[in-house]
Amino acid sequence: MQEFADAAAVQRCLDEVDYLVDEGLATALFFALRLGQPLLLEGEPGVGKTAAAKALAHALGTPLIRLQCYEGLTVSEALYEWNYQRQLLAIRLAESHQERLTDADLFTEEFLHERPILRAIRYHGPVAPVLLIDEIDRADDEFEALLFEFLGEGSITIPELGTFTATRRPVVILTSNRSRELHDALRRRCLYHWIDFPEPARAAEILRRTVPTASEPLIASTTEFIGGVRRLDLDKAPGMAETIDWVSALSTLGASGLVRSDILRTLVSIAKTPDDRDTMTASLDHLGYGG
């Protein structure tokens, strides 16, 4: 694996794939790589948690293995599953050949379906893969408990086969929106970083990279506008993802600066409830875009 000397190296490397990180996130990713520990990323929706994992995988030139969490997630969906159909066929085949089958014949790797976590452990590429366990707060306590062995020791145990340990630990990134309080035992095993909404200068820089077609005055005024909107009393304050969508929308309209009529036409990108739409429309005057 590419060895990073320090956090700044991670920052530069991610910069090359157009993902801008601040010192905090760079340090967090650096230690996740260096210490081989899972990293728990929290933050408001749309702040770039999932994007961080994607960018890291891209920068390292390794696949991103993604596990989307939901309630009721079990071993069969997250770790492994036996290929029962093939097992049954093998049994029939053995019967027709008058052979005797034992457990050891049926529970081999040949009959094993890999699921994301096992796939990450058994990955044989030159660089360890990035495993993204997305929105862990949407899973239930049982699934958290299932993860402990993997997060702590980097291994998983299949009763019929034995324990698989990763030769190179995958880079594990967990994300959470805090819709549920995670268990301390899970937090203990992870490094933790809270991603903040970026400061204006960085937000502008991110927009420049992600929407290359947008003009400089448009980016400057949207950053300022979003800053103002985030101070309003909203149900869902626009995050970075919405801001990027919005600037893309404005730039598609061919806007070179921010004007009231364009804001109203593209408000769908940043206002996600009817109440928010009304609040934003009502405060346009106050934000300097009066009609």
Next chain:
Amino acid sequence: MMLRRTDRAAFAVALVSRLRAHGVRVGTTGLADFVRALEAAPPDSRSSLYWTARITLVGRHSELTAFDAVFAAVFDSAAGEPGSHRRSSLDTAPTRGRPDDSHAAWQGRSAGADEPGSGLPWLTLPPATGYSEDSDSPFAVPQRLPSEVAGLADIPFEQLTAAETELLGRWIETALQVWPTRTSRRVAVGASGHRISIRETIGRARRTGWEPIHLVRVKPVERPRRVVMLCDVSQSMQAQAAAYLHLMRALVLVSDAEVFAFATTATRLTTVLAHRSAEVAIEQATSKVVDRFGGTKIATNIQGLLSSLHGGSMRGAVVIIGSDGWDSDSPAELAAAMARLRRRAYRVIWMNPRAAAPDYEPRVATMAAALPYCDAFLPADTFRSLLGVVAEIGRTRGTSPEKRARREFSRPPGADPGALVRVASPK
């Protein structure tokens, strides 16, 4: 290079013990990670040391403020430099309850010394006495009333002494037996299930020469449904506040409930009320709510909670609001807040101490505005009526979503508030 010739272990332990003293929960694993991180990349500036320490030692967002304070105090050559980054102009959180405000904002001064004093921790096995407040209900199961308690249960809250209130609080706790459930996405083996689990079936087939003879079925697991209670502790609710606190404590102790008290601002009481001792719990709760017996802003508080971190806990929950409906926000605002709450919650139950009067009508404009969005509107002036609320919470069990949709379809919100007074039971 910072920390030249420093004993890393001693340095880390000193910093961690200071952090622990200020309420940052750092475990041994975190400490070990910190030392390994210091070794892997010796920090060369205050800011790199800050991030190294923060990423390895702090495990939750709520502890970041305490961490920043300790870090600044220890290395205060440039106090607030990395920390100030967190409060950059774009990051100004909206004014009302954003993440963890509910924890940070109310480090209360103690208010009010009129709370329950000594407890009487005894209960005798009673003659079975019927609970028949709402006799047409199919759930009117006889409740066992301790005889001493039975007499007190009908006395309005304002005439009870603190000790009696506490005794009745314990009794409510024992009465909370039936808890609402929801169908989860997790499955377990069950004969009545209608999906076949191949994993289990093949596992069983091992015993029969790999011939799957018994089909093993799985069915969804029932999980306790979350209950969220919001209790009004404003001036007009002074007499009921203590009793409602006891009900909230019972809810928290019995299962997964989130409870909040509000007057002008909302305070999360879930953690303090979970204390083993009722006396301590109520005392802590009282001192935590700094704005009790002030004005009321129901709409603002509901909206605030819905937008906050705890807004997620109301999704699919049974939400109980204990208030007399006097609100200094406008009826339109309350209606908007209740509509939003109604969309998010599974059931909304409003308990109102004034509703017990036989000729009660929701004349308060705000109460009338909120009513169309309530599934049930219950009186709550005595402990016996609180029992009715408890029964109503339990009644949520087994109502299928289809049934609920049908019910809602047949009674569109805003139809006739008057028709909802007393109980709108799901039949």
